[in-house]
Amino acid sequence: MDKKVMTEATPSSVDTLEQHFGCWPSFHDAELLEIHLARKGQSHLVVRLAENPSYENRPDLKFILNNVSDLELEDFSSQNILFDMHLEEGEGRWKLLLSPSYGIGGYVVAEDITVIALAAR
Numbered sequence: 001m002d003k004k005v006m007t008e009a010t011p012s013s014v015d016t017l018e019q020h021f022g023c024w025p026s027f028h029d030a031e032l033l034e035i036h037l038a039r040k041g042q043s044h045l046v047v048r049l050a051e052n053p054s055y056e057n058r059p060d061l062k063f064i065l066n067n068v069s070d071l072e073l074e075d076f077s078s079q080n081i082l083f084d085m086h087l088e089e090g091e092g093r094w095k096l097l098l099s100p101s102y103g104i105g106g107y108v109v110a111e112d113i114t115v116i117a118l119a120a121r
Contacts, residue, residue, distance in 0.1 A: 025049055025052075025061075026049070026050075026052070027047065027049070027082055027084055027085040028050065028082070028083060028084055029050035029081060029082070029083075029101065030047050030048060030049050030050055030081070030082045030085070031047070031048045031050075031079065031080060031081055031082070032045060032046075032047055032080040032081075032082060032098065032103070032104055033046045033047065033048050033060065033080075034046035035073075035076075035104075037068065037071070038068070040067070041066070041067070042064055042065065042066055043064075043065040043068050043108070043110070044062055044063060044064050044065060045062070045063045045065070045096070045108070046060050046061070046062050046063075046118070047060065047061045047062075047063065047082070047085070048060050048061075049061070059117040059118050060117075060118040061115055061116070061117055061118070062115070062116050062117075062118055063096065063113055063114075063115055064113065064114045064115075064116065065096070065108055065110035065112075065113055066110055066111050066112040066113070066114075067110060067111035067112070068108055068109065068110050069093060069109050069110065069111070070107075070108075070109040071106065071107065071108045071109065072106045072107055073098075073104055073105070073106035073107075073108070074104070074105060074106055075100065075103055075104055075105060076103065076104045077102065077103035077104065078103075079102065079103055080100070080102070080103030080104040081100070081101040081102040081103060082098055082099060082100060082101060083099040083100060083101040084099045085097065085098055085099070086099070087113065092111075093109050093110065093111055094109070094110055094111075094112065094113045095107050095108070095109045096108045096109075096110070096113060
């Protein structure tokens, strides 16, 4: 995920993640655990980062998507491994792009995206 773009979107989320990990985490080989879509209000994705010796504590990350206006998702599976995840800004909306290694891929467009760290596992 492009840190510069994400910083412009939700500075407190980025600060929280960087404080926790000591840097912006990589989403390569992360697993998408949960998708919840709502017609109005908040939807969310939960992502588990891949094992990385530089991360002492790996919480799952919840991406809260406010007011989803468009999406295209395909190949949902019993295991959904990401090659990468990116965020792009355009026309007052944010597009979360999911590049798959195995399983789900596509994008979700939302008015606002916030990232929170869930309890460490």
